[in-house]
Amino acid sequence: QVQLVESGGGLVQVGGSLRLSCAASGRTLSIYTMGWFRQAPGKERESVAAVSWSGSSTYYTDSVKGRFGISRDNAKKAVYLQMNSLKPEDTAVYYCAAGRTATLGEYNYWGQGTQVTVSS
Numbered sequence: 001q002v003q004l005v006e007s008g009g010g011l012v013q014v015g016g017s018l019r020l021s022c023a024a025s026g027r028t029l030s031i032y033t034m035g036w037f038r039q040a041p042g043k044e045r046e047s048v049a050a051v052s053w054s055g056s057s058t059y060y061t062d063s064v065k066g067r068f069g070i071s072r073d074n075a076k077k078a079v080y081l082q083m084n085s086l087k088p089e090d091t092a093v094y095y096c097a098a099g100r101t102a103t104l105g106e107y108n109y110w111g112q113g114t115q116v117t118v119s120s
Helices: none
Strands: 002-007 010-013 018-026 033-039 046-051 058-060 068-073 078-083 092-099 114-119
Touching: 002 092, 018 033, 018 092, 018 114, 033 068, 033 078, 046 068, 046 078, 058 068, 078 092
Parallel strands: 010 114
Antiparallel strands: 002 018, 018 078, 033 046, 033 092, 046 058, 068 078, 092 114
């Protein structure tokens, strides 16, 4: 029904910035909430940030508060994750997710992921 494709990942030095993008296609009218997850080697997938349709409601995991910002452009059917002051512990595969309900954290669609590597 919905396909999500992430882009913008890559190699960045400690303290640098990176912006991830996620483009949705297919039956995108079914999308309400959108968010980002990440999975580091040997760890479970972790919720990073989420945003409601209007952008008025957001969620961030404690480790990224003040450094990351989630936003969306409904006209472009896209969600973004601006990552600043990056740390080595931010290294992970980042996944885009979308949900059909207004409840943050409930997702129905997932992207394939994009690698983010933070090095010194």
